[in-house]
Amino acid sequence: MPAPIAQLKRAAAVIQQPAAPAQPAPAATPRPAATPAAAPPATLKPHHRRLVVPGAGAATAEPARPQRRRLRGADGRRWFSATLRTRSRQLRGLTTDENQLVRYGLPVWRAEAELAQALEVDVKTLRHFSAHSARDRSSHYVTFAIPKRSGGERLIMAPKSRLKALQRQLVRVLVSKLPVSEYAHGFRAGHSVRSNAQSHVGKGVILRLDIQDFFPALHYGRVRGLMIALGYGYEVATVLAVLMTESPRQPVSAGEAYCFAPVGPRACPQGAPTSPGISNALLVKMDRRLAGLARSHGFSYTRYADDLVFSGEDLAKVHALRHLAARVVREEGFVINRDKTRVMRRGSRQTVTGVTVNDVLGLSRRERRRLRAALHQASQWEGGGLPSPLRGMLAYVSMLNPSQAARLSPKT
DSSP: OOHHHHHHHHHHHHHHSOOOOOOOOOOOOOOOOOOOOOOOOOBSSTTOOOBOOBOTTSOOSSOSSOOOOOOOHHHHHHHTSTTTOOSOHHHHTBOOOHHHHHHHTOOOOOSHHHHHHHTTSOHHHHHHHSOOOSSBSSOSEEEEEEEOTTSSEEEEEEEOHHHHHHHHHHHHHTGGGSOOOTTBOTTOTTOOHHHHHHTTTTOSEEEEEEBTTHHHHSBHHHHHHHHHHHTOOHHHHHHHHHHTOBOOEEEEEETTEEEEEEOSOOBOOBTBTTHHHHHHHHTHHHHHHHHHHHHHTTOEEEEETTEEEEEESOGGGHHHHHHHHHHHHHHTTOOBOGGGOEEEETTSOOEETTEEOSSSSBOOHHHHHHHHHHHHHHHTSTTOOOOHHHHHHHHHHHHHOHHHHHHHSOOO
16 A cells, blocks of 8 residues: 555544543642832943933833834924934933932923023024034124233133023023032132132142143033933933033135134133033032042142142142142043142242232232332322222232231221
């Protein structure tokens, strides 16, 4: 019999056999549903508290279908412009971490519309001032130079009236609330050159360091990174960073008209109302590192803008402290100006931000003699009264040391 026919007969015999009675299956014991372990919330960076809060278009744990964010018209052009464009998709998808903002006591802004409402402008006006363009028809800043005391010129970029009003409003609602270290004495209410110099009076040795190109080093990336670390989403953080930074621009010919093209990276302009406060917030970590370094060597530390001052009694530790402080400053992204580094001993004139601190706060003996001579000459003029510069100088001395001002004031 051929093999295929035999296989068919065997299969038919198996089918014709009576089937065994089916045994009831045992009842299945219900098992409790497995609850997935709660994963710890992801942070933006190790040891940071800022959570990675994805946007509405990000994929969930088990998505039914990937959601895509459709951008059309002005929103699409905005997101793919030079202002918001970025290579990091994780960074671009970040939204506001409200708990982080509450911890810092900062206003919660989830989108441009909420930020525009807080700044008392419409979204169109906000985007006009928060867009980085390679060919601006008109510059938002007026640039001019002022002479430095040490020689050379300092470029000041002063915002025009509309942008200045917007930045002042930003100072009131945000910048004034940013964290500041207790070692910073510049650009803070209740602090001055007097409070900065008070900690260094009567010390055996004073080390003074200066940061080179301070405000240009506070670039756009630092400001945006700070806003994101504080809890703002990518969109709001980018808008805030553009509002508080600007590129040096140069007018170039564009046919029959002129446009202003950037000739450098965006940074905090020296002259904007927001730059002093944002500089203190960006240097919180550096201040605390330098203060800990000074404390380990038995020194005190303060900072006024870009002026770093250390004071103590052990002259032998100054050399090591200077090198270690320069390394900390370099690790934080800044450079020490070697030409302005000073080591002042007790036997010489010790000055901190222009204030003599050898024994007491005040002016040096030479400066007091010059001021006394100027006051005496002014008192010989007919009509009495002091010129405004001399009145201002007397007020400054009175703020530093009232007893010195009392002895300098002309007798009436």
